[in-house]
Amino acid sequence: MNSMIQLRLLKDYDREQFIRDSQEAFNFGAMEEFGLRDEHFEEEGQIISRETIKQSIEDGEAYRIIREEGKIVGGVVIKVEGEKGDLDLLFVSPDVHSRGIGYAAWCEIEKLHPEVKIWETMTPYFQQRNIHFYVNR
Template sequence: MNKEKANISLEPLEDDDKEQFIIDNQEAFNYGALEEFGRLYDNFEEDGQIIARDTIEKSIEEGEAYRIMLDNEIVGGAIIKVNGEEGELLILFVSPKAHSKGIGFAAWCEIEKIHPEVRVWETVTPYFEKRNIHFYVNRCGFDIVEFYNKYNPDPNEEDCEHSDDEGMDEEMFRFRKIIKK
């Protein structure tokens, strides 16, 4: 994996790019599940998507959405939510064609630069996303602080109608990064 930070920029999401942003986000999230489980994975939120359109749209409405740009080419996106000294990374994705080039790490560094007032960042990722877990812990400096599962459900999530009997699709790690300044 590339340890260097890619030379990227974050551009605010434009209204006319919202549809493509959603499609690109779903493609990137589906790639991770298919890479891990193959075509047998069936814990999709809606219509064969790991992340539902409604989830992405709600995140865009609640937060700040950005396109990740590399040499004027769209290579991903991010949505964050900031409230004073607390920040939440709602969504971060890099196009599967651009993986392992330092783009995600560079995007995260830019997010921290945009919001130097944030002292505590949080995010979540599914239990099976080993690539994401590695990224947040080993690259970005987050700590795993909680494991949501059927015995310890995420208090911020409503009961999902797509949840299976085992609650497997609800297993998520919660991460926290404390910025010491």
């Protein structure tokens, strides 16, 4: 299953698109849960602010999730210190949800950092898809 994707370090030229793609993915989850009435925005019209994403990228390792055919389908930002890892961001494009891409990306992250014994993450309480993923995968 894991050969379906690869992780590629984020390039400077792709940074702005990474931010937009991340915001789109997080907004999609909020819209699924709350519809247009959502008031949980960090900044106008965005569940996760541009600054939050930029800071995450600057403080961690950012990767693009690429499918076999070369299509960008998501991204991830992690931080690793010894045996502890933090998953800051993991997003998959809404048009490819439920196809095993998030799980395949997670498996690749674990391969990149086998030294990590404890991974931590946070996700919004309304992101039921994320909670299911983190608890059951």
